Amino acid sequence: xxxxxxxxxxxxxxxxxxxxxxxxxxxxxxxxxxxxxxxxxxxxxxxxxxxxxxxxxxxxxxxxxxxxxxxxxxxxxxxxxxxxxxxxxxxxxxxxxxxxxxxxxxxxxxxxxxxxxxxxxxxxxxxxxxxxxxxxxxxxxxxxxxxx
Ligand code: CO
Numbered sequence: 001x002x003x004x005x006x007x008x009x010x011x012x013x014x015x016x017x018x019x020x021x022x023x024x025x026x027x028x029x030x031x032x033x034x035x036x037x038x039x040x041x042x043x044x045x046x047x048x049x050x051x052x053x054x055x056x057x058x059x060x061x062x063x064x065x066x067x068x069x070x071x072x073x074x075x076x077x078x079x080x081x082x083x084x085x086x087x088x089x090x091x092x093x094x095x096x097x098x099x100x101x102x103x104x105x106x107x108x109x110x111x112x113x114x115x116x117x118x119x120x121x122x123x124x125x126x127x128x129x130x131x132x133x134x135x136x137x138x139x140x141x142x143x144x145x146x147x148x
Contacts, residue, residue: 017105022096022128022146023061023068027081029090031073035060038069050125057081059125070096094132094142102147106131114138121147 028034038044047068048061056079061068072093074082084093099105102121109116114137124130124146133143 017099017101017108018097019100020098021067022098022144022148023070024095025059025070025072025093025144027072027084027088027090027093029073029085031058031060031071034071034073035062038062038071044069048126051075052125054123055079055081061126094144096130096144096146099145099147102129102131102145105145106133109133109137112137121145 026034035046044062044064046060047063049059051058053075056074056076057072058075059073060071062071072081074085076082081093097105106116106118106121115134116137117132117134118130121129121131124144126148129147131145133145135142
């Protein structure tokens with residue numbers, strides 16, 4: 001990676017901070033049913049399954065090349081995903097972009113005047129470091145910045 005002002009890639013130097021699609025997250029009511037459907041229909045198997053208590057979700061990751069489809073279901077009623085399902089129903093919930101430096105990518109959103117959900121990077125699933133960007137900052141898409 002080329003060095004920017006802070007040693008990390010910056011938007012100004014032409015190197016995209018977004019290195020890969022980490023995952024596409026789909027909110028579902030019944031995680032087992034969704035996992036079974038992907039297995040029966042596409043032969044896709046679960047590479048990782050995890051309950052993230054801090055977010056009130058359980059997720060199943062299905063590997064697709066170097067990325068994942070993340071099936072997501074709430075574990076409690078006050079989970080943001082529960083609210084999402086209640087208001088919008090099942091479907092695309094967020095896109096996770098892989099970044100080399102979550103803090104730098106988050107700072108870049110703030111520098112552009114964008115609204116963020118996480119003020120600072122925090123632990124995500126699979127031992128990753130993540131931060132969410134508010135959909136109002138990003139043309140209606142909830143973005144998760146994922147540093148492995
Ligand atoms: Co995610």
